Amino acid sequence: MSDSKIRILYIDDEEHNLQSFKASFRRQYDITTTISVVEAEEIMENQEFHVLLADQRMPGMTGVQFFEKIRSKFPESIRILITGHTDISAAIDAINKGEVFRFIDKPWDYTYVENAITHAYDIYKTRAELKQRNLDLQKAYEELDKFVYSASHDLRAPLMSVLGIVNLALMEDDVQSQNEYLDLIKQSVKKLDTFIINIIDYYKNARGVQAITEIDFNQLVNDVTEAIKFLPEFGKIDMVTKINQTGVFYSDAMKLRIIFNNLITNAVKFQDIKKESPFIKLTVDATPEHTKITFEDNGLGIKKDDIEKIFKMFYRAGATNSGSGIGLYIVHEAITKLQGSINVTSTAGEGSIFEINIPSVNK
């Protein structure tokens, strides 16, 4: 039974009506039937239906009364009433109390019923989509709110640090310590600059147009590492890159650059200075269909509790001066946009391995 079929629940006390409906529409729809309104409610507890059909004249409870009863509990299902006796007060009740979408006259006409069900399902689908959009919007709004809150903090904090250092420097007569203060100001300004660059990357990644080109991983990795290698923080890290590319791989160079840049910079930033020989091993295996990238380091590693959270926006694991909590979030977003996946294994104190798998984008 396919999931894409319209799911219908039909309630009628006359068994033969149910049978003939089933016989006519069995192939087209996923049909459940029952002769009892009590049982109908039980069935609805366990399964969601797109369209409900109910006969008006039933012993115990009319179709309209049934709809009125279940309407608030199952508001999504679209209700259709089947009636053999056109009775104006029943019709008024059906619309006002049962909020019925359509009437079907008995004996029913195949095309008419089919039409009614199609339209009912369209409404069901539209409402469901609208609901989903509203949820998405709400989520986007909450994220924006959080973004503004955290971004304003991360933009102001380094500036306030600079002002604090200036205050301190003004109290000092000794020229030697002035240099120390200037160095602190420099670090603080750099931190702010990194944050701004990250925000720009994030924006480009989130809103920018995909630019799919042929990727030369040797070239790409070279470009990225050149810029990082000359940073004073790079220290004595031994960086080993193994790139094995066969054939042409299509992807978005901008996003790959963001991924490489953030992960290599992180490995540099969070290296363990106590270790004898710090290393970063970068391996790229690229075929025309698929690329696997691994970053392995023997840096500080990530605590167990933090591993699930590191890809969250503004989450900073541990206290550090250089983390803005946005780098890995951007990495995750970029990988998601490329329809890839990322997997982390890490032990605090030993090091981390990031494994990324990305499919080729077909032009």
Place this chain on the structure above:
Amino acid sequence: MTSQFDFILIDDSAFDLFIYEKLILKSGIGNSVRPFNSAQDALEYLTGEGDRLPKTVILLDLQMPGMNGFEFIDQFDLLPVSLKSQIKIYMLSSTIDTRDIEKAKASIHIIELLSKPLEIGTLKAILQD
């Protein structure tokens, strides 16, 4: 004669810990300064010290990874009264968010929200009161 205080600084920024430690010591208002870069560590220290803790002024940052300033206050609330009565907490933050400001005002443990950068004159005036 101005009185001196023992300080605890809680801030994830190593810059700010450095700045405020120096500022407090240089200005002569501080007798001692104990910096913590995590609220969790500071809390453990307080619990460990217990009754040995002298009268202490805490300058508490708000936005920190792990336990933030308000979460610290929630945990602080659970400490024994004898320990709490030794401690005066001032929140020191660069926040300009009205929700944060309201929340800090409403807290019974936060005496005042001071904005970064901390002016030593302000701190002196507040503590002499």
